Amino acid sequence: MLVEALALSAVLFSIGVVGVLTRRNAIILFMCVELMLNAVNLSFVALSTLYGAAGQVFVVFTMTVAAAEAAVGLAIIIAIFRHVKTVNLQNINLLKG
Amino acid sequence: MNAFLSSINYNAWIVPVLLLLPAIGAVGLWAHALLTAKDPAEKRWREVRVLAFSFFVVEAILSLGLWWSLDPAAAGWQAMVDLPWIPQWGVRFAVGLDGIAMVLVLLTTLMMPLAVLGSWTSIRTKPHAYYANLLILTVGMLGVFCALDLVLFYVMWEIMLVPMYLIIGVWGGERRLYAAIKFFIYTMIGSLLMLVAILYLGAEASRVGGAPNFSYDFILNNVHLDPTTTLWLFGAFALAFAVKVPMFPFHTWLPDAHVEAPTAGSVILAAIMLKMGTFGFIRFALPLFPGAAMNPSVRTLIVALAVIGIVYGALVAMVQPDFKKLVAYSSVSHLGFVMLGVFALTTESMQGALIVNVSHGVSTGALFLLIGMIYERRHTRMIEDYGGIAKVVPIFATLLTIVSLSSIGLPGTNGFIGEFLVLVGSYKTQPVAAVISATVVIIAAVYLLWAVQRIIYQKLAKPENESMQDLNWREIGLLVPLVAAIFWIGIYPKPLLEKTEPAARRLVTYVESAAGKAPVTASNQAR
Amino acid sequence: MQPNLFHPLAYTFTFYFFGLTALASAVAFVTRKSPVAAAMWLVNVMFCLAGLYVMLDAQFIGAIQVLVYTGAIMVVFLFVIMLLNLGHVSDLLDARGKWGQLIGLFLGLGLLAEVMALNRHNTIERMIPPDLAAKAAEAASRSAAGGVIGPIAAPLFKEYLLAFELTSILLLAAIVGAVVLGKRRTNAR
């Protein structure tokens, strides 16, 4: 079942990437990133069947990171929303160099 | 005179002193700036002028001794000083002079006080920095003429660039930044290639002699390269010097640099710095790579570029509305003569090249001083803004006529001696080039006389010209030595010729003999 | 991989079932117009994944997945969507123009193709040792000391103790950050 799991992980990851590229809504963008993370977790877990539990430990860590990232990300979105009343990434270019 | 000089062991200390004195001068000016920070600007400006001028005068007087202390006939270097500088890399502070270098050193030291006098009243902003720059510039220039160690030569070559860049960039005309940057990048690109070539030579020397060694004599006698590398290294050196000469395709920085530089800047640029390129060819490119220099295709290329430079420079000078640019392009033409003389490789043409070097320095230096003087009065360089001012400023008009005639090469003046020797000498080896270059005798008369006529003759139409002041005693005193030099070299050039004759003859025979045989067996005849 | 009673057919079936539903719901998630629907589909994906984890002997991770990921993170997402009242449909035009989507899709497929190509020497197949099934069975037979969680908890608190502590600091920083950012500026600039 390992090959199928890894294949699924790759497909999910690609869907996540397509989501990031096509959607402009910040929240959905975040969710796509979460999806990409889950895909990675899946491949970790799949490989941990071969190489022992270290993979799963790492999944735990990725989950904590994902949680932290989601929290901070959403806080930023709220802060931005309070300013510009939209989460459409098209008009948010404060980073312009 | 010789007895007195040898009594004070003149030859032993003169060259290092000549190099250090301006440096000390620069420090002195800096100290003066700090000490008198509080005094009114006017007073400080007058003081620093006199201080700087006195340094240059002392330098000039000291250097006069060279004329007698150096015996031109003796082979090898005179007034030689050789101290270790960076032992790990085998770089030595080796300086020395021969006939050719001595004449150019004297030209430099005698020209600098005149240049400073030339911009006596025109430079008022930040005078300390200005005169310090001039002093450092002198160190660089003298260093280039005296260096006998390739790395020292390169260091001095770069030292020379920075102050000139500042002089043009800070005290220049409207488009000074463009001109300064263009000047700097043009020369820098050329000299970087030269640095590569120097390092290659150093490596080659360390392979032959064990320890790394950049001394000119050592490399000259011991480093033997196969033809292709010689060609490449010659190319690298030639490019750096070609930019400096300036030779035909690399000359476009000169008009801008001259037009934007302040009077003293363009006088020094024309009188001395352009000679770096030709001196580089004579001292480094030819002797180090005789094979490449004698290679027929290389030689015809350089002679062709020189001839183009001569005719092209003259033709373009003819149509310049700006008098300073006209003189700048005429410099391209005059230095084309020097290159033709150097690469015709006959004793007469080499001597002619050295005379053109000196006489161009004198005449074009005087021309720029004159332009500076009328620029100070009317603040315009355009020829048509003048007209008929011979009635209003007769002294200026007479001096301008004399200097223009010397620049055209009227027999009896210095221009003719140089050009005649170059053409007569180069006719033997490059007949076609000599005949074509001889036509510039006509074009030179056209562009200068046409410009001079539009400035001093014709109707005194413009009211501003009527209230112009004639030259004051300082300015006349400044030009009298130059006019004297013009007629002295023109009528009795024998002493000057004798100083450079042995060195020139040795160079020509060395290059011809060394190139004749395969480089491996080049006889290491003393320089 | 856990030998179970109706191995291997049932196992494969459920595995494929979970896999395909995850896939379908992921595609749906990406194409939904409204964020709320998208969030629901993502939750569905996560549930399928949890199922897959369990099938791959990572029961603890499956539990954590449901508990932390779906339960906590997705809930926060929904909460924010509701808070900022982003639910209305009009936002779809937030997706890039037709061309943008096409290129995005094309690039995703390209990426997928490259990942699959990495496996052209079927490196993964060669990685699976022949006796994998026997070894798994033997490991399962030996009742793990700490039960199912033991093999994870041991390394977590032995080799990866430092990493564990660091993640806690990370979480703390995240909380502080979220609070500071979320707080309404009293003196709004």
Place this chain on the structure above:
Amino acid sequence: MNPAMIPEGAHPLASTIARFVWLLPLLPLLGFLINGTLAMLGVAKVGPADPSAGHGHAEEHGHGAAHGHDDHGHATRHKFAPIVSLVGPGVLVATFLLASGIFFAMRGVEMEHPYIQTLFAWMPVGDLQLNATLLLDPLSMVMIMVITGVGMLIHVFSVGYMQDDPGYPRYFAYLNLFVFFMLMLVLGGSYPLLFVGWEGVGLCSYLLIGFWFSDKANADAGKKAFIVNRIGDFGFLVAMFLMFANLGTLDVQGVAAKAAELPMGGVIATAIALFLFLGCTGKSAQIPLYVWLPDAMAGPTPVSALIHAATMVTAGVYLVARASGIFSMAPVAQLTVATVGALTAFFAATIGLKQWDIKKVLAYSTVSQLGYMFVGVGVGAYTAGIFHLVTHAFFKALLFLGSGSVIFAMHAAYHATHNHDDAQDMRNMGGLKKHMPVTFYLMWIATLAIAGIPLFSGFFSKDEILSSVFARAHHSTLAESSLLGIPGGTLLLVIYGLGLATALMTAIYMTRMMLYTFHGPNRTGAAEEPHLKEAPWVMTGPLVVLGALAAFGGWLNVPALLGAIGPVGGLEHWLEPVVGEATLRTTLGEPAHLSHSVELMLVSTAIIIAVVGIAFAVWRLKPAALVPKKDAPEATGFDRVLENKYYVDEGYDAAIVQPTVNVSRAVLWKGFDAGIIDGLFVNGSALLARAFGWMGSQLQTGQLGTYAWVLLIGVITLLGAFTFR
């Protein structure tokens, strides 16, 4: 050292006054220095210490501007005028006395070899050991006598002519400098030293033509003269290179000796000769470089007399005579010289027929007579050429000075009535013989001389040239060689024909000038006529002396036919040591002689031509029919072409000057320099760097989307690298 030259000390002249020959050029130089300083002191005022500070207020410069006004006006006489009048001509008188002293010393001594005096080592370089040496021999003696003699007379004339000119000291400074350079040219022992004099006189003619420089036309004329001369000097320079490269020496004696060893008619000798002749055409105004001489009339009239009639323009003839050693070795070159001379003579004479400005008539007459001289020296009859040079110096100087006093009188008249008409146009003159009898009679003597009326100097010299051309047509190296396919013999006959035609036209236009200026009714205007009066004695004095010389000049070299009048072949014998050998070389060994009857026939044709010319002019031209210039009708047809001198100037301007100027401005400067080198390479590379910078900056759009894209593209390319590895 050249074998032919015996050591300096042993030369017979060394003990005589001739050893002060170096003093000859020095005196005029001193004159120049004195007058020059006086000129500067008079005018210059040293400026204040800080030039840019105070602008000179108008009135302080008042006196400066005051003297800048119209140059001919009755300004106060220059405050140094008396001193300058003493120094200027005085120096010339002293030089003339020294020259005559040397001349008499030379007459008493057998001049086998020239007297070489080495002053100092000028250019000791490599194997070009060039010394500044003076060479004194019969040829240079003749020239020195002409220069100093005629020069002295013209200096005296100028005292009167230029008396009211504000630039008085400057004028005499330049005139003295000119005499110095002319003497250097004539005494030059080596070609480069001769070249110093050669270009020096070019410089002085530039300064003197543009003497009244406030008027653009004068300044332009001066510049044009200098540049056209420089074109000639280019030829001279190349000739010197050829000499040095092929003959190894540049000394006059050395070159002549080495040339003798060259093959007759060889390429080297011909090339050197032709390039030397290019120099001569520039200096002596022959086709194609004659255009500057008519414009040179813009200078003061005495200058035209001295420089553009008597001395400088004859430098070319002197050079050919001096280099006779080379020319005689190159028959082709000799034929070219003769042909160009004949063509110029004929061409200039035709233009002279229709000129209205009195000085332009004389200018074209000079060009024509110079053509005659070149025919003489071209065919190898150097004595004939030099003889015509001498006689021409006398009568042409007289004609110019005569026209000068006419113009002086006309100016005085016009000035009195504040009329700004053209004082030099013959149509405003007429009937002046009543007012200026002395000038009238002397001008007629000169006209008869130039026309070739027997017993006058012109007849002897012109006839000598024509007969020598005729003689060489049958028996000489020229007859055997050919030029551009035409055999030498026929070419010489054609040249003889052209010579006769020119003589006819000379007689016509000279008589035309005399008729229009002196005879017929006066056209200056009723108010002005009373003011027309004879020039002061200081001007007419020199005219009288020149008149005598023009009348009896022929006595110098009486042909054998008219042996009765005076010493036969005086000049021939005098110049024999210098040019004798070269003359014989051209006439194949024995001196050219014509049978008695042929010579008689030639002389009679010449006389008939002259008489017919004058008679035709008197009969055809009606001075009464002339109207003053301002209402004169526009010339039409061929007259207009002649009046506008075949539009040669405009042709040169359109064909050479404008194209070079435009090409160098548009193509070389703007196109290549600013365009390609600056535009493309220098600024181009700067532009390139800035462009790359700009592209980079486009990525920073600040939108997250863009960054995601870039990120992904990076990942894909990275993975791609792996997959395709």
